[in-house]
Amino acid sequence: MGLTLRSVGKNxxxxxxxxxxxxxxxxLAGNPNVGKSTVFNGLTGLHQHTGNWSGKTVLTAAGSFQxxxxxxxxxxxxxxxxxxxxxxxxxxxxxxxxFGGADLVVVVCDAGALERNLNLAxxxxxxxxxxxxxxxxxxxxxxxxxxxxxGRLAALLGVPVIPMAARRKKGLEELKRxxxxxxxxxxxxxxRYEESVENAVNLLEMPLENLLDGRLNARFAALRLLExxxxxxxxxxxxxxxxxxxxxxxxxxxxxxxxxxxxAGIRSGTVGDRLIAGIYKxxxxxxxxxxxxxxxxxxxxxKVDRFLTRRLTGIPVMLxxxxxxxxxxxxxxxxxxDLLYGLFERVxxxxxxxxxxxxxxxxxxxxxxxxxxxxxxxxxxxxxxxMAIFFPLFTLLEDLGYLPRVAFDLDAxxxxxxxxxxxxxxxxxxxxxxxxxVVGCRIIDSERERIIATVTNAxxxxxxxxxxxxxxxxxxxxxxxxxxxxxxxxxxxTGFIVAGVVATLLAxxxxxxxxxxxxxxxxxxxxxxxxxxxxxxxxVRSLLDRTLFVLGRAAAVAAPAGLLIWLAANLRVGDxxxxxxxxGALDPVGRFLGLDGVILTAFxxxxxxxxxxxxxxxxxxxxxGTFQGYEDxxxxxxxxxxxxxxxxxxxxxxxxxxxxxxxxxxxxxxKKETGSVKWTVLAAxxxxxxxxxxxxxxxxxxx
Amino acid sequence: xxxxxxxxPEGETGIVEEVFLPWETRRRxxxxxxxxxxxxxxxxxxxxxxxxxxxxxxxxxALRREDAGCVALCRG
Numbered sequence: 001m002g003l004t005l006r007s008v009g010k011n012x013x014x015x016x017x018x019x020x021x022x023x024x025x026x027x028l029a030g031n032p033n034v035g036k037s038t039v040f041n042g043l044t045g046l047h048q049h050t051g052n053w054s055g056k057t058v059l060t061a062a063g064s065f066q067x068x069x070x071x072x073x074x075x076x077x078x079x080x081x082x083x084x085x086x087x088x089x090x091x092x093x094x095x096x097x098x099f100g101g102a103d104l105v106v107v108v109c110d111a112g113a114l115e116r117n118l119n120l121a122x123x124x125x126x127x128x129x130x131x132x133x134x135x136x137x138x139x140x141x142x143x144x145x146x147x148x149x150x151g152r153l154a155a156l157l158g159v160p161v162i163p164m165a166a167r168r169k170k171g172l173e174e175l176k177r178x179x180x181x182x183x184x185x186x187x188x189x190x191x192r193y194e195e196s197v198e199n200a201v202n203l204l205e206m207p208l209e210n211l212l213d214g215r216l217n218a219r220f221a222a223l224r225l226l227e228x229x230x231x232x233x234x235x236x237x238x239x240x241x242x243x244x245x246x247x248x249x250x251x252x253x254x255x256x257x258x259x260x261x262x263x264a265g266i267r268s269g270t271v272g273d274r275l276i277a278g279i280y281k282x283x284x285x286x287x288x289x290x291x292x293x294x295x296x297x298x299x300x301x302x303k304v305d306r307f308l309t310r311r312l313t314g315i316p317v318m319l320x321x322x323x324x325x326x327x328x329x330x331x332x333x334x335x336x337x338d339l340l341y342g343l344f345e346r347v348x349x350x351x352x353x354x355x356x357x358x359x360x361x362x363x364x365x366x367x368x369x370x371x372x373x374x375x376x377x378x379x380x381x382x383x384x385x386x387m388a389i390f391f392p393l394f395t396l397l398e399d400l401g402y403l404p405r406v407a408f409d410l411d412a413x414x415x416x417x418x419x420x421x422x423x424x425x426x427x428x429x430x431x432x433x434x435x436x437x438v439v440g441c442r443i444i445d446s447e448r449e450r451i452i453a454t455v456t457n458a459x460x461x462x463x464x465x466x467x468x469x470x471x472x473x474x475x476x477x478x479x480x481x482x483x484x485x486x487x488x489x490x491x492x493x494t495g496f497i498v499a500g501v502v503a504t505l506l507a508x509x510x511x512x513x514x515x516x517x518x519x520x521x522x523x524x525x526x527x528x529x530x531x532x533x534x535x536x537x538x539x540v541r542s543l544l545d546r547t548l549f550v551l552g553r554a555a556a557v558a559a560p561a562g563l564l565i566w567l568a569a570n571l572r573v574g575d576x577x578x579x580x581x582x583x584g585a586l587d588p589v590g591r592f593l594g595l596d597g598v599i600l601t602a603f604x605x606x607x608x609x610x611x612x613x614x615x616x617x618x619x620x621x622x623x624x625g626t627f628q629g630y631e632d633x634x635x636x637x638x639x640x641x642x643x644x645x646x647x648x649x650x651x652x653x654x655x656x657x658x659x660x661x662x663x664x665x666x667x668x669x670x671k672k673e674t675g676s677v678k679w680t681v682l683a684a685x686x687x688x689x690x691x692x693x694x695x696x697x698x699x700x701x702x703x
Numbered sequence: 704x705x706x707x708x709x710x711x712p713e714g715e716t717g718i719v720e721e722v723f724l725p726w727e728t729r730r731r732x733x734x735x736x737x738x739x740x741x742x743x744x745x746x747x748x749x750x751x752x753x754x755x756x757x758x759x760x761x762x763x764x765a766l767r768r769e770d771a772g773c774v775a776l777c778r779g
Binding site: 081082084086110112113114115116119146269272273276277280295296297302305306309310311314315404408409415421524525526527528529 | 744751
């Protein structure tokens, strides 16, 4: 759930503002899941969302820090395994490192998987010698018995190496100091390849040196020319402003180099293979000199992983965990919700008296108290407690490293649906916020699969819709209190979530068989080791970063929506109110779907933020057109019953909550990400059609 | 070639011989460390038996059958 101010707030821009007046800009690079975001947050004091799974930094972020009164800018770039880019995200990372003009690159490495991390670090050293290696997760590696001799590593590489445990705030000051004191190293390690490749590079280096004039490293450019990736060559030409391969001197050297490679038995199109193998050979040599300890997987970790992925236990454990989280959320939120609701009512009455005492017009008082205040009160009291419990619990699981295991378990389903396994991760982000989930789809390489993931993201309920489900379940389906009821409520909620996941798979399958035909490409999913979450930090972070932000957004929409509804419910046209006319007109359609005109109106008006759906519904039902102010939430059940609700109505409303058009923020994000009106319209129509079909079916079988 | 990565039983280790896949996919597997000569072991499988989790160069990656089946191994 990558939901933070950064991901959907005003800072969610593609362009980055680098601190003006900074005396030096450092890029922060690294493999996915090496704690790069933690290092970034630790250095800059910003709150980029972190989690224990790959591919989270979907937006490039910039921040700064100070050493001795001087400012240093830091640019966080998406995690990547290599500078050979596949996805748009990896391209962004590669382009910033190769052409972004940072003064130096801090490469964050995982001490527990140094060899693979060196693949990226050694590639970056081919671009520039201005590199600092931050070997993070030293503490975790040590726990596994792995020791990294960072002094030896620094001596071999010729660049500063900082041992770190960023989650424990270790090494942060040293890294800041290293950035501040950085001098271009007199010697930096360069990976050496087999002899024929080196000879080919030599042939190209001379003409390139003259041509590039220091704007690009000649060895780096020579290797890319030999490798011959068209995308990368085009990008290099665009950066330089002229075509390298069309330069006569380069072209003739390239032809001779190609001939030389052919004679050495290296076919064109396989130079890349030799280069990767060569880098890994160098990485292996370095690691043999600096790393000691077991290379295997821990026995205990293996047991846990096998338990979480076995045929008999994998999926059931996943569902049980989900139900457990919902149980704790529903059980824990019940009391505080009632308390808050009562508080808002009392304060509302006091405000009403206050306004009357001040001589405010009666209509104005009604509009403010019955319209704005009560809807606001409902949204806060119903949303805040579940979010304050659910978010920290979910963040704990995320920190632990459980999400990639879920993606691993569900991969077969996504494969059969013709979709990318990583879609499971973007779906998980959608549980937090569909707009964030849509942005997250950038981690998917293939365009076809990215569109499938984007269009189907809103089929899982976001946190704006969870409270609707919780309210419907606890108000109507399972009304009595007590632990048994809470268990049933948690199971019912789990059922609705599973319905959303099944709908996602069905819709993906439908799309990949029709408008988005193609073979599923396979994802490379890394399964990071489990990490003990830092409970205190998780709670603070998820409360501040997620709960308050989401609540603020909901309240900002709820207040004006409350006013609008109050006006619609009180403005009269002939015999009935405006609201009455609208709900009356929609009633036949609503009834057909097992809902009614009021429910459908509430969903339509809830377009800017789904959080307002239930209060709008209640206001519309209340005879006087205002939210009557019930003493507790259970009393609302009576209102619904009086308006002809049955269990079928509640089930249909809950299903329609999961399956209907996405909110405006999500739709705008889809338009921005896909750049296509067609896919945006499809993203609205597809879930609506599915919801309508399911609801109509249920209404006609059971109604 | 003795076997493919997909046929490597859980708990066993092999040595990568060659990756028989188109460059785009091959590149990704090579960059994750599945270069010729690398030691790789199969750790566990998803509930349906596919994908499987492999340990290579100190980290664990999940591969689908269609990819793992194209990685030629010799037993280590």
